[in-house]
């Protein structure tokens with residue numbers, strides 16, 4: 001068996017096209033374009049790539065992106081002041097702070113200060129709590145992007161056994177909440193979990209979000225399972241996922257590539273969250 005590749009780039013481009021049309025239509029109706037403030041502190045190369053991708057997507061769909069490229073020497077007080085200003089600026093619909101922030105900035109505190117109404121990344125405790133209670137408002141872009149991707153591929157979630165390998169606050173946990181909300185029975189694995197291999201093997205849907213290259217072995221994948229690889233690991237000049245793709249594809253029914261799988265869905269979801277933020281504020 002060779003799995004069908006899930007083309008995240010294509011699905012994301014379709015979403016972006018729809019958003020572009022909707023934003024253009026709203027513009028015709030006299031509604032200003034949505035605006036997203038993108039804050040990058042320091043010059044981490046990976047963060048710079050991610051931020052540039054997000055800015056390019058903004059341009060593509062007609063979202064105004066406001067650039068805040070700040071030096072690594074930016075202080076906590078300066079950053080908090082900027083967040084406060086953006087929270088109070090009615091011309092700004094969404095605020096994104098690119099993670100990780102350089103030391104000694106307190107990232108959790110900064111993310112908590114973003115108004116939940118402008119939290120288009122879906123990282124604020126209020127938004128994560130609402131998702132956990134099945135009353136989502138802003139949903140974390142990567143997990144929500146995975147759900148959109150599964151829907152686009154008409155892959156059934158309800159009633160399936162799913163495993164999420166990884167349990168971080170911004171990726172693994174909201175991914176488990178999303179799958180639960182969609183009707184899956186979810187097992188969540190983390191660094192203390194024993195026998196991850198068995199848990200993966202018993203699952204119809206496998207989501208990997210660990211940050212360890214090819215940690216999820218291809219032989220662990222049950223025949224016909226759906227494999228979603230969120231991991232992005234730089235190994236030399238290559239990007240490698242958390243799943244051993246070359247072997248996993250022989251067992252899976254559907255599988256995402258890295259790159260070109262979940263990454264573009266994250267960006268497209270950020271764009272739709274920003275439009276939603278504007279709609280909510282009007």
Ligand code: NAP
Pocket residue numbers: 142165166167168169170171172189190191192193196209210211212230231232233262263264266
């Ligand atoms: P993170 O904050 O470092 O969290 C990693 C998670 O994996 C933690 O829950 C950790 O467990 C768990 N873990 C670590 N080692 C493990 C092991 N040996 N067995 C089982 N679980 C283990 O990372 P993250 O922010 O969630 O990101 C995960 C990956 O996704 C990274 O490669 C990141 O680059 C990628 N990512 C991709 C996108 C995208 O758009 N495609 C977006 C965001 C992130 P504990 O909780 O017990 O420490």
